[in-house]
Amino acid sequence: MAAGAPGTPGTPRVLRAMNDRAVLDLLVAQGPLTRTRIGELTGLSKPTTSQLLGRLEAAGLVHTTGSLSGRPGPNALLYEIDPAAGHVAALSADPTGITAQVADITGTILGTERVEAEAVAEDVRHRTAQLVTEAVDGALREAGLRHEDLRAAVIGTPGAIDPQSGQLRYAPHLPGWHSRTLRDDLAAVLGTPVAIENDVNLAAVAEQYEGAAQDHDNYVLTWLDEGVGAAIVLGGTLLRGATGGAGEIGYMPLPGAPLAKGGPAGDGGFESLVAAEVVRGLASPGATLADVFADDARLAEVARRIATGIAAVVAVVDPELVVLSGAVAQAGGDKLRVRVEEELTGLALPRPQIRVSELAGDPILTGALRSALTQARDQVFDTA
Numbered sequence: 001m002a003a004g005a006p007g008t009p010g011t012p013r014v015l016r017a018m019n020d021r022a023v024l025d026l027l028v029a030q031g032p033l034t035r036t037r038i039g040e041l042t043g044l045s046k047p048t049t050s051q052l053l054g055r056l057e058a059a060g061l062v063h064t065t066g067s068l069s070g071r072p073g074p075n076a077l078l079y080e081i082d083p084a085a086g087h088v089a090a091l092s093a094d095p096t097g098i099t100a101q102v103a104d105i106t107g108t109i110l111g112t113e114r115v116e117a118e119a120v121a122e123d124v125r126h127r128t129a130q131l132v133t134e135a136v137d138g139a140l141r142e143a144g145l146r147h148e149d150l151r152a153a154v155i156g157t158p159g160a161i162d163p164q165s166g167q168l169r170y171a172p173h174l175p176g177w178h179s180r181t182l183r184d185d186l187a188a189v190l191g192t193p194v195a196i197e198n199d200v201n202l203a204a205v206a207e208q209y210e211g212a213a214q215d216h217d218n219y220v221l222t223w224l225d226e227g228v229g230a231a232i233v234l235g236g237t238l239l240r241g242a243t244g245g246a247g248e249i250g251y252m253p254l255p256g257a258p259l260a261k262g263g264p265a266g267d268g269g270f271e272s273l274v275a276a277e278v279v280r281g282l283a284s285p286g287a288t289l290a291d292v293f294a295d296d297a298r299l300a301e302v303a304r305r306i307a308t309g310i311a312a313v314v315a316v317v318d319p320e321l322v323v324l325s326g327a328v329a330q331a332g333g334d335k336l337r338v339r340v341e342e343e344l345t346g347l348a349l350p351r352p353q354i355r356v357s358e359l360a361g362d363p364i365l366t367g368a369l370r371s372a373l374t375q376a377r378d379q380v381f382d383t384a
Contacts, residue, residue, distance in 0.1 A: 013384060014384065016052075016055075016383070017382065017383050017384035019042070019044060019048070019052055020052060020055070020056060020381070020383040021381050021382070021383070022042055023038055023042060023044075023049075023052060023053075023056070024056070024061060024062070024081065024377075024381045025377075025381075026038065026041055026042065027062065027079065027080055027081050028081055028106065028107075028377070031080065032065050032066075032078040032079065032080040033078065033079060033080075034068055034076040034077065034078055034079070035049050035050060035053060035076065035077065035079065036076060038053070038079070053079055055383070056383075057079075059383065060082055060084070060085055061081065061082055061085050061380070061381065061383075062079050062080065062081060062082055063079070063080065063082045064077045064078060064079055064080075065078050065079070065080045066078050080106075081105060081106050082105075083104035083105060083106050083108060084104065085104075085105045085380050086104070086105040086149075086151040086376050086377075086379075086380040087102060087103065087104050087105065087110075087143070087145055087149045087150055087151060087376075088102070088103055088105070088150060088151060088152045088153065088154075088369070088372035088373055088375075088376045089101070089102050089136050089139065089140075089150055089152075089153040089154075089190065089192070089372065090102075090103065090153070090154055090156075090365055090368035090369035090371075090372050091132065091135060091136070091153065091154070091155040091156065091365075091368060092155075092156045092157075092199065092202075092362055092364040092365040092368060093131075093155060093156065093157040093158075093199075094158070095117070095158075096116060096117050097114060097115050097116040097117045097131065097135075098114075098115055098117075098131045098132060098135045098155075099112070099113070099114045099115075099135065099362065099365060100112070100113050100114075100115075100132075100135035100136045100138065100139040101139055101365060101369060102136070102139040102140055102142075102143045102145060102150075103369055103372075103373070105151075105373070105376060105377065105380060107369065107373055109369075110139075110142070110143035110144075110145070111138070111139035111140060111141065111142030111143035111145070112139055112142065113134075113135050113136070113137075113138025113139040113141075113142065114135070115131055115134045115135040115138065117131065128182065128185075128186070129185055129186060129189050132155070132186055132189065132190065133189050133190070136153070136190055147190060147191040147192070148191060150190065150191065150192040151192060151375075151376040151379055151380060152192060152193055152195070152372045152373075152375040152376040152379070153186075153187075153190055153192050153193070153194045153195070153372060154194075154195045154196075154197055154202075154368040154369075154371045154372040154375070155186070155194065155195070155196050155197070155368065156197055156198070156199040156202040156364040156365065156367065156368045157196060157197075157198070157199055158198075158199055158227055158229075159198065160198045160201075160240070160243070160244035160245050160248070161183075161196050161197075161198075161244050162243045162244050163240075163243070163244055164243070167182075168182065168196070169243060169244065169245060182196065183195075183196055193375070195371065195372075195375065197367075197368065197371060198229070198231070198244070198247070199223075199229075199364045200221060200223040200229040200230060200231045200247060200364075201231045201238055201240075201247070201367070202363070202364045202365075202366075202367030202368050202370075202371065203221055203223060203231065203325055203357075203363040203364050203366075203367055204219075204221040204231030204233060204238070204323075204367065205238075205366075205367035205370050205371055206359055206363040206364075206366035206367035206370060207219075207221055207323050207325070207357060207359065207363065208233070209366075209367075209370050210359060210366065211323070211357055211358065211359045211363070212321070212323045212355040212356075212357055212358065213233070213321060213323055216233075216320060216321045217233070217234075217235055217236040218233065218234055218235065218317075218318075218319050218320045218321070219233050219319050219320060219321035219322065219323060219352075220232050220233070220310075220313055220314075220317065220319045220321070220322045220323070220352075221233075221322075221323045221325055221357075222249070222306070222309070222310060222313075222322060222323065222324055222325065222329075223325050223326045224274055224275075224276070224306065224324060224325070224326040224327070224328035224329050225275070225276055225326030225327045225328060226275060226276045226277065226327070227250060227271065227275065228249065228250040228270055228271040228274055228275050228326075229247055229248055229249060229250055230247040230248075230249045230313060231247050232246060232247050232313075232317055232319070233319075234317060234319075239317075249269075249270050249309060249312075249313060250269055250270055250271035250275075251268075251269040251270070251271070252269050252270040252309065252312060253268070253269055253270075254269070254270055254273065254308055254309060254312065255308070256273065257269050257270055257271075257272050257273045270309045273305045273308075273309070274302065274305050274306055274309065274328065275328075276289060276326075276327050276328050279292055279302055279328055280292060282298050282301065282302070283295070283298060288331075289327060289328060289331035289332075290331055292331070293331055293332050293333075293335065293336065299332065299335060299336065299339060300339055302328070302332065302336065303332075303336055303339030303340045303342070303343055304343050306324070306336075306340050306343075307340045307343030307344050308343075310322055310340065310344065310354075311344060311347055311349060314344075314349050314350065314351075314352060315349055318350055319352050320352055320353065321352050321353045321354075321355065322352045322353070322354050322355070323355050323356075323357055324336070324337065324340070324354065324355070324356045324357065325356075325357035325359075325363060329356050329357065330356070330357070332356075333356060334356060336356070337354050337355065337356050340354055341354050
């Protein structure tokens with residue numbers, strides 16, 4: 001590319017765009033700030049900061065929100081991201097239905113809708129699109145928005161999209177989600193680009209932003225719920241694998257859990273030892289997870305099973321942290337964490353920290369929202 005051509009690094013246009021993005025990210029992270037404070041935090045001069053804020057205000061990306069008083073001299077105006085600059089949809093799918101949230105570009109949730117699968121026609125060709133559309137439409141109505149207001153949508157679902165074929169793998173229990181054109185079909189009905197992401201990967205994103213994995217670049221999130229899986233983050237990068245199936249530890253063969261062949265992971269593998277239904281089955285019929293963990297012997301048995309699976313993962317990827325998440329981990333709480341740590345003591349392996357997720361709400365939905373916001377901000381905040 002010739003020197004001085006549009007987009008060349010170092011040109012005034014590119015430098016302005018870089019400064020714009022730095023200030024927009026700063027306002028996202030730290031909320032309303034004065035022009036002076038923005039200059040202090042970015043190192044930009046007062047004239048440059050004033051010009052930048054004027055440019056962003058004219059573009060509808062920032063606006064003033066009151067002023068800072070109680071200091072000598074005139075009150076200083078406070079600037080913040082204009083929430084109307086863009087909106088996103090985040091969705092969490094499961095075998096019984098789908099939940100959607102709509103948020104503005106700052107991450108403020110404006111609408112939520114849950115649609116149960118039983119309320120949708122049984123024609124699986126249209127079932128998925130109908131579920132997604134009804135859920136998003138309900139969230140948009142609550143938010144007072146339309147489809148054209150959306151800049152991005154991220155859907156969390158069990159399984160993983162194969163990057164080569166575009167098909168959803170490892171999710172036989174989700175009929176209607178296996179079309180090769182699924183992303184394009186959903187983008188057409190929603191009117192915005194759609195990303196389909198593994199649900200456990202999104203839970204790991206939520207932990208990195210808001211939970212136990214903050215400030216960690218090497219960690220594993222182990223999801224222990226009705227389904228079992230893992231998300232592996234190494235050097236700050238999510239490990240996906242050649243077919244998108246990295247972390248599908250529910251299929252992992254272990255002593256007492258042979259390889260699952262040709263069916264759901266629950267037919268074999270690690271999931272057949274630690275899935276919520278299996279854990280409940282350690283107690284009497286109709287028992288809850290809380291009932292299981294009220295008994296010390298059952299607590300120890302579940303901890304042993306979990307530790308066996310974690311040890312296999314640790315031996316391969318050597319994370320500094322393992323986060324336990326999902327219904328089983330939440331029910332076991334700190335008692336379960338302590339027992340898992342005890343089971344790992346003495347192994348000829350590096351022992352990572354073990355933490356139980358403390359995120360409130362649905363971590364999959366939280367991760368989907370974070371991912372959608374990242375995509376939308378990259379689009380909306382690009383002033384080049």
